[in-house]
Amino acid sequence: MNAMKTALGAAVVLGSGLVLSNVLLWTRLARLESAHPSATAPEGSGAAVTSKVATTASAVAGEPEEPPELAPYMGELQRLTHKLHLSLAAENVPLAEFYLYESRELVREMKSTVPEYRGHAIAILAERTLEPAYAAVERALRETAPGAELRTGSRAVVAACNACHRITSHAFVQIAEPENNPYAQHFEPEEKHGARPIAHQNAKEQDLGQSP
Secondary structure, eight states: OHHHHHHHHHHHHHHHHHHHHHHHHHHHHHHHHHHOTTTSSOTTSHHHHHHHHHHHHHHHTTOOOOOOOSHHHHHHHHHHHHHHHHHHHTTOHHHHHHHHHHHHHHHHHHHHHOSEETTEEHHHHHHHHHHHHHHHHHHHHHTTOOHHHHHHHHHHHHHHHHHHHHHTTOTTOOOOOOOSOOSSSOOSOHHHHTOOOOOSHHHHHHHTTOOO
């Protein structure tokens, strides 16, 4: 019984010490917080977030919002133009139609997202330079024009890109007609590069040595 009383007494003393320590700790924190409101606010807490938002808002007050970047669109457009050129050079009409469609969709998105960039009317420039070039390629594809005319359409797209660069004071960015195929992809029609289309599932199974 005496041992239990001794243990309880020790627990009370220990508890009192912890309470006193906590009181002193919170008192010190309160003083720090009054001096530096955001210094003691835990990361992600309302006080810290409010402080950061206020700081950010005051830092950018009166400054124009940064416009979306144009460079990612330019990089993707160059890739699609390269593949369009290789498709046209190989006289692969379905593939060229695919990359023509993808190019136009990208330009449409670019015009909507970045209609102006650093004082240049990107949407208007794209309409006046790229769209006529794409239309020429489309006409050549619909008329099943010979390879020379298809390649001429490809050159028109490259020329349109460079015209935009000159107008926007980026003449030092010169797009050239691609001379090789850096992609792990065939651009010639299937019958030219040896791939044989499979008409139906039975033919595929027979090729694999399986019974239909």
